[in-house]
Amino acid sequence: MPVIIHADKCNGCHGSNNPPCIRMCPGDLLMKDSKTGKILMRDPAECWDCLPCVKVCPQEAIEFRLSYQLGFHTARLIPHIHDTRDFITWELIDTKGGIDKFTIRTKILPIELDEKVEGVAAVDFSI
Amino acid sequence: MEQNIIETDILIIGGGTAGCLAAVEVRERFPNLRVTIMEKAHIDRSGCLAGGMNAINAYLNPGETPESFVKYVRFDSCGLIREDLVLSMSELFEYCVKKVEKWGLPILCDEKGNYIPRGRWNIKINGESLKPIIAKAAKNAGTKVLNWVVASNYLVVDGRVAGAVGFSVRNGNMFVVKAKATIIATGGAAGVYKPNNAHDAQHKTWYCPYNTGAGYAMGIRAGAEMTSFEMRYIGLRVKDTIAPTGTIALGVGAPQINSKGEKFMATKYAHIGGDGAPTPYRSHGPLQEIKEGRGPVYLDTRHITSQQARDLKSAFLDMYPSMVLYWAANEIDPSKEPVEVQTTEPYIVGGHTQSGYWVDVNRKTTLDGLYAAGDVAGGAPYKFVSGCWAEGVIAAKQAGEYAQKNDFAEIQASLVHEEQDRAFAPLLSFTNKKDGIKAYDMEVRLQKIMEEYAGGAATYYEVNEERLLVARRRLATLPDQFKHIIAEDLHELMKAHEVIDRVYVAQTLVEHMLYRKETRWPGYCTRTDYTERNDEKWLNFVNSRRDPDTGDIEMLTRPYVQIVPGDRYKPR
Numbered sequence A: 001m002p003v004i005i006h007a008d009k010c011n012g013c014h015g016s017n018n019p020p021c022i023r024m025c026p027g028d029l030l031m032k033d034s035k036t037g038k039i040l041m042r043d044p045a046e047c048w049d050c051l052p053c054v055k056v057c058p059q060e061a062i063e064f065r066l067s068y069q070l071g072f073h074t075a076r077l078i079p080h081i082h083d084t085r086d087f088i089t090w091e092l093i094d095t096k097g098g099i100d101k102f103t104i105r106t107k108i109l110p111i112e113l114d115e116k117v118e119g120v121a122a123v124d125f126s127i
Numbered sequence B: 001m002e003q004n005i006i007e008t009d010i011l012i013i014g015g016g017t018a019g020c021l022a023a024v025e026v027r028e029r030f031p032n033l034r035v036t037i038m039e040k041a042h043i044d045r046s047g048c049l050a051g052g053m054n055a056i057n058a059y060l061n062p063g064e065t066p067e068s069f070v071k072y073v074r075f076d077s078c079g080l081i082r083e084d085l086v087l088s089m090s091e092l093f094e095y096c097v098k099k100v101e102k103w104g105l106p107i108l109c110d111e112k113g114n115y116i117p118r119g120r121w122n123i124k125i126n127g128e129s130l131k132p133i134i135a136k137a138a139k140n141a142g143t144k145v146l147n148w149v150v151a152s153n154y155l156v157v158d159g160r161v162a163g164a165v166g167f168s169v170r171n172g173n174m175f176v177v178k179a180k181a182t183i184i185a186t187g188g189a190a191g192v193y194k195p196n197n198a199h200d201a202q203h204k205t206w207y208c209p210y211n212t213g214a215g216y217a218m219g220i221r222a223g224a225e226m227t228s229f230e231m232r233y234i235g236l237r238v239k240d241t242i243a244p245t246g247t248i249a250l251g252v253g254a255p256q257i258n259s260k261g262e263k264f265m266a267t268k269y270a271h272i273g274g275d276g277a278p279t280p281y282r283s284h285g286p287l288q289e290i291k292e293g294r295g296p297v298y299l300d301t302r303h304i305t306s307q308q309a310r311d312l313k314s315a316f317l318d319m320y321p322s323m324v325l326y327w328a329a330n331e332i333d334p335s336k337e338p339v340e341v342q343t344t345e346p347y348i349v350g351g352h353t354q355s356g357y358w359v360d361v362n363r364k365t366t367l368d369g370l371y372a373a374g375d376v377a378g379g380a381p382y383k384f385v386s387g388c389w390a391e392g393v394i395a396a397k398q399a400g401e402y403a404q405k406n407d408f409a410e411i412q413a414s415l416v417h418e419e420q421d422r423a424f425a426p427l428l429s430f431t432n433k434k435d436g437i438k439a440y441d442m443e444v445r446l447q448k449i450m451e452e453y454a455g456g457a458a459t460y461y462e463v464n465e466e467r468l469l470v471a472r473r474r475l476a477t478l479p480d481q482f483k484h485i486i487a488e489d490l491h492e493l494m495k496a497h498e499v500i501d502r503v504y505v506a507q508t509l510v511e512h513m514l515y516r517k518e519t520r521w522p523g524y525c526t527r528t529d530y531t532e533r534n535d536e537k538w539l540n541f542v543n544s545r546r547d548p549d550t551g552d553i554e555m556l557t558r559p560y561v562q563i564v565p566g567d568r569y570k571p572r
Ligand SMILES: Cc1cc2nc3c(=O)[nH]c(=O)nc-3n(C[C@H](O)[C@H](O)[C@H](O)COP(=O)(O)OP(=O)(O)OC[C@H]3O[C@@H](n4cnc5c(N)ncnc54)[C@H](O)[C@@H]3O)c2cc1C
Pocket: A026, B013, B014, B015, B016, B017, B018, B019, B038, B039, B040, B041, B046, B047, B048, B049, B053, B054, B055, B056, B057, B058, B149, B150, B151, B152, B166, B185, B186, B187, B188, B206, B207, B208, B210, B211, B212, B214, B215, B244, B319, B320, B351, B352, B373, B374, B375, B376, B383, B384, B385, B386, B388
């Protein structure tokens, strides 16, 4: 199952052709649906569970799930990036609903909602 | 489909750990040179560092020297390494770490401002954003970045690498990059063997599943000399998530125990360091316990405090967040129960073991104009992040000097057309025939052959001559099948080349395993027909070279040279 995209939360980064989630996936797994402007996952079986897409989404629209074969429903792990960008608070919810939080130092660089690609026109990002 | 033709002084293929540092180094040393990175994903989060890192695993903590590092790495690799390479990279750890710290990487320090050591060679970092940090430095240095361009082959002119060709997974354009010098930095190879997990968790691997041996395969096809593929990397990892165990073993000191609670490493392998035995033995030991009916095997964490368990989770969140969710989703508390471990699928990773390009101390490969750095380069195990950086720096210096002295080579249009036909064939096959094999089908076929005949997990990674010969024969059919591969879109085209590249890696690997008639690295490559280590005959490197015209793989050995005196089987 690896990551799921909550279409209700994804705003397409305001019409961005090349939004951060697409850019951050090392496996080229996320793509934009040209009809809805929202993000689709190409194939969950190709996902490495590495989470850059989850951490970068300004809307927290991408949620990380373990494959069911590896972990029980409805445990969850949600990263919240602090506005100062130098901390992440990870919210960990176990199968019984117990919540734990971990705040860790980091250095998150500012990110543009869109980016041009060398040699590629904007329309090439949609399916 | 259009062609984008680009001229650059230095082409770096793979904008990962080694590639980003190489780009910065070229621009700082040779501001007149133009640098281009060709990267299959986006350099902000590509390759091994995508999820983050929590430690720099190769660093000289107080009291250690390049020589003491060589002694340790030599011991850890069972007495056989390229000491010249390991020395030269360790001399640059400090330079690289300080540089990346300056770019913004948070490194954990004590009250006095000293880095906090984790064992002899590690320091702890908050490296969740390590990749974007080094990518930004590469961009700021003035590098031209071609994101989403999958390198498919070198442009070889009279034995010289004169650039490379790739295709964009965004619009299918072909990128022809002509370069005076080229640095290959595409990392290692995952997915050559059956992965540990299946179905929707098949990519829940330890090594980056998108590093599929492209750099090795491009070199193999062009006739570069490769070394030590038989030293496969089979790591001890946390069961199911395949998360690194160093965070636990080094972080809180957790010995391996079997199902009877016996500390088998401490007792059976005391003579070679117990739980500190060379890395291959730390996989071999637990495999024997499981084979003999004393599994599961665990890292015993029951002594740790709940605060230590929290710290452990924090460390994983910086590098491998799914580990923490796994514990929560399975109601596991590592301070109350031991952590179950397993061994990984065999990876080819020159930064953990030493499979890869045969290079000289300047990281020059046997092909003129081509330099190698990071997991793709051979001879120097124990590189990890910092060793890959160091190799990027060394390769940059040498490639820069080469580019100052040599002009562009003349590239015939036919050379480009030939590669264009090869690269795009799976798309055409789909359009023309529809019927054929998908990359995934060939991947599974390859993995099945390797798993069953070339020492996969199902046979405790053991090999013998007869099995390997079956593997050789089955693999030999696959290249003839490439013409049947179909790709419906550009993502599938990338997948097609990933599996094609892995077939070349697998063929070379099988020849290497057949050739080394000893067991130097139990656990990594145990030969049931030659069970002992044999220094008299095999204290040398097994190398290979594929003839680009005939496809025949020629095997040869290169001598081991001891530079740092001392007992090769002792860690100090
Ligand atoms: C999960 C994990 C955790 C680790 N933890 C640590 C740690 O805590 N500390 C430590 O020191 N080391 C750690 N390591 C090891 C370390 O990360 C690697 O050894 C190192 O990052 C490898 O660097 P590299 O430059 O060779 O490869 P990478 O950084 O992976 O770079 C290779 C690049 O090449 C690109 N590429 C691949 N194929 C192509 C192609 N055909 N065309 C164009 N581009 C291509 C990839 O997308 C990638 O960007 C870890 C490794 C893993 C997998």
